[in-house]
Amino acid sequence: MIYKNSLQSVMRIARSDPDLQVGGCFGWAASDLIKAIRHGGLEVSGIEGIVLQRSSLSNGSDVGFPARQFVRNTDDAEPSCRAAVLAELKSLLLPYVRPAQFDRILADGLGLVASLAVEDLNELTVLDPASRGSWRYVLGSYAAYRATLSYRLAHAVYRSAERPQGLSSSVELRTLARSLSERAKVTTGVEVHPAARIGRRFVLDHAVGAVIGETSVIGDDCYVLQGVILGASGIAGNPTDKRHPTLGNRVQVGAFARILGPVTVGSGSHISPHALIVSDVPEGSRVRIVNQCQVRSAGARCVILGVIPDGPGKFQIFGSGLDGATVDFIDAQGTSVSYLKVDILSRASRRIDCRFHGRQAPSREMLRITMPDGNHVLLTQMEVTWRHLDSSSMRTDWSPS
Known part of the structure; x- marks a missing residue:
């Protein structure tokens, strides 16, 4: 077992040891990072406690350590959080793109994506009592947050297709955006179309099975639980224009609720679990199922x-x-x-x-x-x-x- 306190050490090991493997149920985070390092060019620091595992030392067994070991329960200052989020964004993108191509891929750069992702991270950390107030814990272990992070990156790439730069065409950029989205669907169980428009401080909690369609629009400060579907009202042959819901600001959607069609849910509304919404919901409403x-x-x-x-x-x-x-x-x-x-x-x-x-x-x-x-x-x-x-x-x- 090798324990190092910086990504610089991980880079050195990954470049020199082709048999390096990652232990733990969240090994995919470090696996992406190692793959990116071997493609070359990643130079970041500031994430502590990477736990790695050599197959030659462990005989292939998984000792159960997460990809990150959190040394402190208290949160660092904002720059440390931003650096950690930037590192995660790069680890998601580098399997597909070399660092020198970042500016050609992202018209607005990674900075704007990181700012939105940091707000999402802080919001989930504050609102979820299980986070114990640690953004490091959420960033390192919450698959639901990784789904949000992947969406932020995929959406930025998708928007860049509207004004492609350099050697990347619109089709290539949209393909890359969808590839990021599809990989997140497999690793997190959440599907968010990269074209969906989602406001600031967005929280997906638990989130497995959630689907957010292509023309969905979500306002600021919205909170969505697992199994929620923002989908079209039909199955096959849906129109190509607006066909998914619009959620206002501060909307909370309970587990397994289904909001279908180009309906609008007004700001401040609360949709209870398992509700089926097929018509507009006024602002400040509470929608629930009354069972008999x-x-x-x-x-x-x-x-x-x-x-x-x-x-x-x-x-x-x-x-x-x-x-x-x-x-x-x-x-x-x-x-x-x-x-x-x-x-x-x-x-x-x-x-x-x-x-x-x-x-x-x-x-x-x-x-x-x-x-x-x-x-x-x-x-x-x-x-x-x-x-x-x-x-x-x-x-x-x-x-x-």
Whole structure:
């Protein structure tokens, strides 16, 4: 095991030892770096604690050290963070391009890319409590941040295709941008099209399975979790113009939410997990799914479409085949509760109007709809529905039988 405290030492070893391998689950970071060194020209410093492993010493086993060993928990000053991010950007680009070609590849240079990437890094470090406040820890171990970093670089290359310089053509630059994006998809599990436009201080957290389409636009200070899809509304044959969502500033998107089509999510909105968005969302909105899970006995033939509040202490059950049904609340053991009673105000095949009364409002209780033949349907996860009932006017002039 060889431990060195600067990239200069890594350069010297990588140039002289063709059998050098990298240990640990995050070895890809140093692997890219070593490959870049062997192509020649990388001269950077300032990242501490590179842990490398010689195959001749380890017999090919992986001892589990990460590619970086973090010596301190406290963060260094901004220049150190910027230098570390620049080194990562170069390690991503060098497998494809020699350092002398950087200026021809990036019309705006690496400086602007690094500035945006540093803001992303600091934002994730601050907002994710698991980071322990260390940007070094995030930079060295978070695949989600590496996906953001790769996007920043790929997007800069893609934009350079609009005004190619030197020997690089627009097609070559777009191919390079897509190659960076595709490699990030394989190594991080996140796909962000290099043409997507993403504002400052962007955070991908956990992020595995997230997809951000080509014409997506994301504002500043947005936070996106794993499995989120910003996609088109169709599958094949989508239009070539704007077909992906636009997110305003300060939008938070929960895990596995799907936002499809050229819709706009207003600034300050919160999209809850698993939501499906296919129309515009006003600013400052909170979008969530209200679940009403159904558990049916084997012979139940009635259909329950849903339960909605209908004024103080009242609710309506919609469906079909509801003639003769009775309604009551039961607990987790399937026993009718004594503190909640349901009066049926009217009943028809497609709707039952009910009113409940008791000494407390329902919360986690299940609603049981029983048919004359004894079969029943249980409605669970009704907490959101019951919160919308006004319990202040509940009748209390009753006693349990």
